[in-house]
Amino acid sequence: MTLDGEVEYADPFAGELPVTDPPTCSLWINGVRFADGQPGEDELEPVALTDLRIAWGRANAIDQPTPSTATFSVQDLAGGGSFLEKLKIGARVDVRADAVIYPAPDQPMLPDPGFSAGVGASYATAGLGLAVASGVLVVTPGAGVRYGTVYFPPAPLSSNASAWNAVPRSKPGQTWRAGATIITTSDLGTIVQAATLRVAYYRNPNGSDVMLSDPLGRVTAATPGANVVGPVDWLPLDDYWIGLAVEINPTGPRWQDLDGRAWSSLGAAPTWADLSIVRIDDLVLLAPASGVNRAGLVFSGLITDLDASYSLNLGGTLVKVIAQDWTADLGNRNVGDVPWLAESLSARFAKIITLAGQQTTYTIDPAPAALGVTWRDVDSTPALDLLHELGRSAGGVLWSATNLVTGPYLWLEDVETRPALLKLKEDAGGIVHIVTADPATVDAIELSACSVALEPVHWVQTTADDATRVVVTWQEQTLDNDGNPRPTAREVSLADTTAEVASGVRRVGVSTQLRTSVDGTNLATRLLARLRTPAWRITGLEIRLNQYERLDADGLTKILTLLDGTTRIGQAIMLTDLPAWSPVADGRSTLPLYLEGGRFSSVDGYWTLELVTSSGGNSGSSVRWNQLLAGWQWQEFDPEIAWYELTGVGV
Secondary structure: OEOOOOOOOOOOOOOOOOOEOOOEEEEEEOOEEOOOOOOOOOOOOOEEOOOEEEEEEOOOOOOOOOOOEEEEEEEEOOOOOOHHHOOOOOOEEEEEEEEEEOOOOOOEOOOOOOOOOOOOOOEEOOOEEEEEEOOEEEEEEOOOOOOEEEEEOOOOOOOOOOOOOOOOEOOOOOOEEEEEEEEEOOOOOOOOOEEEEEEEEEOOOOOOOOEEOOOOEEEEOOOOEEEEEEEEEEOOOOOOEEEEEEEEOOOOOOHHHHOOOOHHHOOOOOOOHHHHOEEEEEEEEEOOOOOEEEEEEEEEEEEEEEEEEEEOOOOEEEEEEEEEEHHHHHHOOEEOOOOEOOEEHHHHHHHHHHHHOOOOOEEEOHHHHHOEEOOEOOOOEEHHHHHHHHHHHOOOEEEEEOOOOOOOEEEEEOHHHOOOOEEEEEOOOOOEEEEEOOHHHHOOEEEEOOOOOOOOOEEEOOOOOOOOEEEEEEEEOOEOOOOOEOOEEEEEEEEOHHHHHHHOOOEEEEEOOEOOHHHHHHHHHHHHHHHHOOOOEEEOEEEEOOOOOOEOHHHHHHHHHHHOOOOOOOOEEEEEOOOOOOOOOOOOOOEEEEEEEEEEEEEOOEEEEEEEEEEOOOOOOOOOHHHOOOOOOHHHEOOOOOHHHHOOEEO
16 A cells, blocks of 8 residues: 555565455446446446546535535447436435455354353343353343344444444355354253254344344254254355354243153253253354455445537447535525524434435434524525534534445534544653554554655645634524514634734634524634644545555555545544655654545546545544543643643543
8 A cells, every 4th residue: 555656566475465455446326236347247238437536525624524426437338228227317326345355264253252251242132141151152041931032243233333344244156154052951852942043144233134044053952962053054145244143942841841741850950940041152153265345335425417428439428427425415405494493403403404305314423412503594595504504503514424334324523522633641751741642542544654755745734724813603692672583693702812913813713503602602712722733734645556455454444444434534544654844843753634535536446545634633532630640730741832732632
């Protein structure tokens, strides 16, 4: 992986075998993969050419993002199907990134398959108790529970839709291997206890839509003791996360199953509950040698523009396609309503979405959601403009996100909750300094700038990055002469007067829907602290992948994190090994950044990622006084640290 325009050729015979080739790019129209020149495709069918480009995000740390766009071209030759059958205004466009990884044949695809660390990620339906004893999972049904299922997902369940991004998925035509040891306990002479091993298919890390396969094997209590199921080979469904499940039905005997036998004849004096216990051990779930899939959804939107012309060079029709994400549609939907009363930002957000009439899912971070917004007489205003107003009012960012699990959704992000990329640290002399955080502690992606060329990289500062004065407009809830609501615009102005005396006024103004002076002042304080330190953002920072590239597991995770339409948003980046010419004021060799946008392109099936970043200083969460290490005194802080520089600094 290289960060400049020069191609690095890797020796394919040097070092360890590669984990994977770079991730590929695939185009999907209305849920069906569009032809792109893969082997076996009909040459006369419309085919996507190798010039797909995606632009997303915002240019700086103040503006709201514009709708993301995807552009690509399609070749349509005479004699085959017409592009008109597939490409229409309003058709859904999805762009995916997929990679194949090759785990060792004996590497388990389940966490803790031998239960050495406890129950782990396992869970069960109601009424089944789970515990581990001597490295075996003990399943104990509750009173009256006749059946149930124990699930073994490929990772712990999570409400975070991106939690399983690093977990392999199935790909077409594979053969997986599965098995388990299931120990029944009933020693009755009739079959009164049975367990079935199945494959569990997951679409969501929260386990809400798990689907079970046909049986891989079944054991009964006709012969109590250890029963080994498999390992058996099977072909899974395509593009699922894979786990296992043991279905117990029935869990044990009823009174009539004793068939007149004396209780004393049942062996070593069991309790009634003992006759229903099932023990599970030595789960087997192995991926095929052909590799497993890792995937991310890079873009999702709708076709907005089609431009068809005849190309003498191609000998057929050339169609240029533009698609925009789902926020573009909100920009075309005007909202009008009776005047809105003062309410919470979350209630106002929901009202706008409802009146826009678009089926849109969204999430709002807690701090913005709780803010109060003003009485408002809205009249035929684009829904997207109203939502952007709320984003500015909260000092947050309204993102159009997308994910393979959730699909597209809106996210109003509280940037104050981003991980602090600067930390307070005491040196050997007892002086507390501001230092760059350890990347591992803030989930930052490390990128080396050793090979960054003088171009196309630009280090940029504007007044949007280095302001001395912030003016926030809020709305006082005043009344007109008739006693009706008529808010009055008020201003809160905060300034760094010392800086203004030295270098003049650099003003940033923000108009909001906030309804109290307290909220307006709080926003102005946060913005001034965020903008007051002269900050550099970088444009033109490129990652270029090529056919000679080979990625290990860590490198693949970095690329897919940057490509994915959810995980890339605000992603922390540590740019290391800065060249001597870089204009970094404090001379650090590592520059913390947040990813704010990008220009992604796929040429000949290989991605180029141009990253747009903002400064990682004075942003994100800040340490509180009660979180400082015991014994730290104010006089022990480096005297060069200004008060405002502690914003966005952790410990």
